[in-house]
Each structure stands twice: as C-alpha cells, then as structure tokens.
Amino acid sequence: MNEKIFISICAFNEIDLEQTILSAINNAANPNRIFFGIFECSSDNKFANFENNNKNIYHLKATYNSPLGVGLPRLNSSMLNNRKYDFYLQVDAHMLFENNWDIDLVDSYNLISKNHKKIIISTYTPWWYHNEKNQIVLSTNNQIIEDIKNFSTNNLFFSHALRMENKEEGLVRRHIEITGKPVEWNDQKIYEEHFCLSGNFLFSDFSFVQEIMHDPLISWGGDQSVMALRSFTRGYKMFTIKKPIVWHKNKNGKFPDKNDWRQNHDKYDQKLYSAYRETILPSYRRIKNIFLGDYFGYWGAPNKELLDEYEAAVGSNFKDYYDSLKELLINEKDLRSLKALYE
Numbered sequence: 001m002n003e004k005i006f007i008s009i010c011a012f013n014e015i016d017l018e019q020t021i022l023s024a025i026n027n028a029a030n031p032n033r034i035f036f037g038i039f040e041c042s043s044d045n046k047f048a049n050f051e052n053n054n055k056n057i058y059h060l061k062a063t064y065n066s067p068l069g070v071g072l073p074r075l076n077s078s079m080l081n082n083r084k085y086d087f088y089l090q091v092d093a094h095m096l097f098e099n100n101w102d103i104d105l106v107d108s109y110n111l112i113s114k115n116h117k118k119i120i121i122s123t124y125t126p127w128w129y130h131n132e133k134n135q136i137v138l139s140t141n142n143q144i145i146e147d148i149k150n151f152s153t154n155n156l157f158f159s160h161a162l163r164m165e166n167k168e169e170g171l172v173r174r175h176i177e178i179t180g181k182p183v184e185w186n187d188q189k190i191y192e193e194h195f196c197l198s199g200n201f202l203f204s205d206f207s208f209v210q211e212i213m214h215d216p217l218i219s220w221g222g223d224q225s226v227m228a229l230r231s232f233t234r235g236y237k238m239f240t241i242k243k244p245i246v247w248h249k250n251k252n253g254k255f256p257d258k259n260d261w262r263q264n265h266d267k268y269d270q271k272l273y274s275a276y277r278e279t280i281l282p283s284y285r286r287i288k289n290i291f292l293g294d295y296f297g298y299w300g301a302p303n304k305e306l307l308d309e310y311e312a313a314v315g316s317n318f319k320d321y322y323d324s325l326k327e328l329l330i331n332e333k334d335l336r337s338l339k340a341l342y343e
Contacts, residue, residue, distance in 0.1 A: 002033060009038045009092070010038075012040075023151065028100075035057075039060045040061050042062070043067075066279075074214040087106065088206045091246055098244060120208065120239070122198045123162060124198050126157045127248060138247065139250055160181055161182075167324050174284050175222035175287045194239070196314070197228040201245065219280065229290065281341070284337075284340065284341055
C-alpha cells in the first residue's frame, strides 16, 4: 500500500484536467502515495489551478500559440519527478478513475509479475462523454455519473486487448495504428498478453520511463505504436487486465466536445487545427523510417533482428503496409503527403 505512483499527464487547452486530477486523488485508496507530473500548454494563457488540491502535484505551464502534440509534452511531464517512485502511470488529461484504482492496478501488476518480468499494463480504456446537459455519461450503458468521487462501475465493462490494424484499416491514418481486440474473459482469465500500447493508459515499473522516453520528434500520429516497438525490442512484455481502471473521454461521439479545438468551431480553432496539420506529416515520416528499419538506435529498434522479431509478434508486414500507402497516395494525388513521407 505504500508504493509511490507517479502519474504523467500532458494537456493542451484542456478543460477536464482539474477533474482528472480530482478523480485520481479522490478515488485512490491511498491518495498520499499518488504524485503528478503535469505539463500543461495553453494558447490563451488559461491554466488549471491545483493550489488547494494536493501538495504532490508538479505543474509545468507553457504558453504556446499552437498545439505541441504528444511527444515533447509527454516527455516533459514524465521528467517532472524529483524523488524515487515505484510505478509510472501515463494517462490523458480527460480521464475518470475507478474507486480504489491504485490497489487494483498495483495488485494486477504484482500478480502478473509472478510469471513475467518487465511488465507494462496498457489498453484502450472505455469511454465517457458529456451529454447535452453537460452530465457525465458512460458510453457502455448510458449511465449518468452524478459524483466522480467513489466512482465504481462494478465490472459493467471488461477491457480489450490491443492489436495493430491490418493494412486496409490503417492506410487512411497514414501511419501504423493500434486498435482494440476482444478478449474472452472468465473468472480464471484476468489478464492477457498482447504486443501493443495505448498512449492514454500505460502502467509499469518506474524504471520504464528512464529506459523508454518519449520521442520529441513524433508530435502526432503513432507515438504509441513506436513506444510499443521500442518496449518490445528492449524486453518488455505488454498486458491488458480484465478490470477497468480508468475511463477516457470521447470527444467525437454522439455529443462532440464543443471545447475541443480539433472540432473547428471558429477561426481560432481552425488556426490551431492548421498548425496541427503542419506538424503531423514529419511525424509520419519518422514513424515510417523507424518501422522500415531506416533508423536503428534509441528512438527505434536497436537492430534489424529485433525489429523482425516484433514484426512477427504483431503479425504485420511493415514494408507491405508502406508500399500500399504510397500507392494509395499516388492514386489520390496527395502530393503533399507523398513528398513528406517518401522524398
């Protein structure tokens, strides 16, 4: 019960950040062992206020006129640790935590550790959203949550495993993407090995963040795919667990988030979205170079043998994927993406 958990969160113009922190603190069995590293970026100089919440919050604020993506911000938030921690948890800035989540997560990690070493627990979490009355609703059964404290769903949802999308599914995103995979859970089966990671929920021993730092040159699109490759090729094993730990906000569902700048609500949002589009293509090229073995080293696989081993584990063909993507871009006459990715 005394193991310290460091939670890394990055945010950009994020209205749910304070709620996320309160949910994590209020629903932890032992809030005193929870520490936060938060890198918050704002384009309008508006930031969350944590003065009255918890002394264990390390909050770095930055004003910038466009979104920085996830690579550099997640790297910054993960580095806001000034003491020894036992575990590292990475989540997004718009999450709801289940009651006693810290006990469930550490117990699951310790259980898996009996049979495996260098463990990562990660999956795509279930969704929540705000309805037209600004109420919190769980997407699995339209249950309205009136109080985020003592929030418990009593296993109304079981977690998914992760897999790489096949070639046809993934081409539209311009990078190798990760998607969910159902698991046949039962009373005996409470965790499942897979070979992928989710950026919005990742839990491991704290040494993970010291060995697998976030690539600052991948601003968008595929950072979690590359993190999975890097983790696997350095001996980590990835698992999903049956019991949900956190819920992630769905900003693009039945009731789109009116505060999300990617929704292009006005000219200011459109400017932010345009800046996002300008930085995404260089990220795609870096991801391609890593998966095709044009780069070996710290930010990718250490060597071709381990890259091939990962390719076999996920059941994919990286060269075939990028050859098909190039053909698609030629057919679509997408010269901008072609130049960014292949020239």
